[in-house]
Amino acid sequence: MMDGVLFTKGHGAGNDFVIVPDPDGALDLTPSQVAALCDRRFGIGADGVLRVVRTAKDSDGAGYAAEAEWFMDYRNADGSIAEMCGNGTRVFARYLVTHGLATPGPEGLPIATRAGVVVALFVGDEVRVRMAPPRVYAASTATTGPLTFPGVAVDCGNPHLVCALHDGLKLPSLDLSVSPGFDPALFPAGVNVEFVTPASPIEGADLHVDMRVYERGSGETMACGSGALAVGAVALRDAGLSQGVVAVDLPGGRLTVTHDENDAWWLAGPAVLVATGETDLDALTR
Numbered sequence: 001m002m003d004g005v006l007f008t009k010g011h012g013a014g015n016d017f018v019i020v021p022d023p024d025g026a027l028d029l030t031p032s033q034v035a036a037l038c039d040r041r042f043g044i045g046a047d048g049v050l051r052v053v054r055t056a057k058d059s060d061g062a063g064y065a066a067e068a069e070w071f072m073d074y075r076n077a078d079g080s081i082a083e084m085c086g087n088g089t090r091v092f093a094r095y096l097v098t099h100g101l102a103t104p105g106p107e108g109l110p111i112a113t114r115a116g117v118v119v120a121l122f123v124g125d126e127v128r129v130r131m132a133p134p135r136v137y138a139a140s141t142a143t144t145g146p147l148t149f150p151g152v153a154v155d156c157g158n159p160h161l162v163c164a165l166h167d168g169l170k171l172p173s174l175d176l177s178v179s180p181g182f183d184p185a186l187f188p189a190g191v192n193v194e195f196v197t198p199a200s201p202i203e204g205a206d207l208h209v210d211m212r213v214y215e216r217g218s219g220e221t222m223a224c225g226s227g228a229l230a231v232g233a234v235a236l237r238d239a240g241l242s243q244g245v246v247a248v249d250l251p252g253g254r255l256t257v258t259h260d261e262n263d264a265w266w267l268a269g270p271a272v273l274v275a276t277g278e279t280d281l282d283a284l285t286r
């Protein structure tokens with residue numbers, strides 16, 4: 001008899017997740033179970049897991065119970081916990097509404113994360129989330145092989161290091177099969193590293209960039225929402241713009257970062273559910 005756990009698979013611009021409903025907080029997902037779910041050969045396969053639990057039923061979510069009914073318990077593919085996942089919040093919002101667990105009000109749909117509450121809006125095919133303001137705070141460097149890249153540290157609730165490519169280097173030439181090197185004194189809990197190059201101007205955006213990312217705990221992913229937010233914040237700062245729209249093109253598609261006239265930061269892009277099923281956690285970890 002299968003010890004079945006229901007799941008849905010979804011993604012935001014190719015940043016993919018196994019979504020596990022656990023409304024009453026009955027499921028104690030271990031790091032090895034998370035890693036097994038995310039394994040692309042022996043499991044379902046994903047960059048991370050989103051456990052869907054009521055704020056009141058989770059020790060990390062309970063503090064937000066007055067503001068949001070649902071808590072996104074995000075785990076990286078290696079089983080580690082992260083504070084924030086921008087694409088995760090967008091896919092989580094899609095899941096709640098599609099599965100009848102929430103109805104967005106006129107102000108949007110609040111979702112609690114370890115880094116605070118974000119609010120999701122549904123606009124056409126996109127899910128747009130209002131994120132906490134990114135904090136650009138220090139210069140640092142990243143390395144890939146023999147190459148060193150100057151970068152800037154950005155706190156989006158989770159840690160980021162945004163590096164511009166230099167000397168005509170092209171994004172596809174980077175080896176992101178292993179973690180870039182970084183300063184562990186500045187990032188004691190690890191860091192997500194974004195590499196950026198300018199792209200040709202496009203209509204509807206003040207700035208347009210291409211980006212690749214190596215995510216802490218997941219490796220190179222096709223997109224990273226909080227990473228795009230960090231990149232957008234640095235791009236606007238470097239362009240001397242106090243507000244504006246930044247189109248960020250990633251291997252999995254486009255995310256849009258907006259800093260609006262009300263000083264709100266928004267992350268927008270596709271959020272798609274692709275499959276639903278049942279899995280046997282015991283079999284996955286056997």
Ligand SMILES: N[C@@H](CCC[C@H](N)C(=O)O)C(=O)O
Pocket residue numbers: 015048076081082083084085086087088158159192215216217218221223224225226227
């Ligand atoms: N893909 C996510 C970020 C997920 C967490 C990250 N790997 C970390 O450890 O901080 C996003 O869309 O923001």
